[in-house]
Amino acid sequence: MIFATTTLKNTAGETSVKRWKEQYLAEKAGTARPDKPALTEEHREIQQLKQRIKQLETEREILKKASAFFAKEMS
Secondary structure, eight states: OHHHHHHHHHHHHHHHHHHHHHHHHHHHHTOOOTTSOOSSHHHHHHHHHHHHHHHHHHHHHHHHHHHHHHHHHHO
């Protein structure tokens, strides 16, 4: 019974390591999935910058709509 539990734990750990390795290699190859947190510092920075770009684009759209609204009100 103890042997079965140990085997399951080792398998789960090996699976996790395998996933991390695959993700790391994908990041190095430039094919990482954007929905997963990055493993490398470089890709974490890229993810943060992409989030910032998305935020700035949203803010720009809000400002465009606001300026169009106020321009319409002034005429």
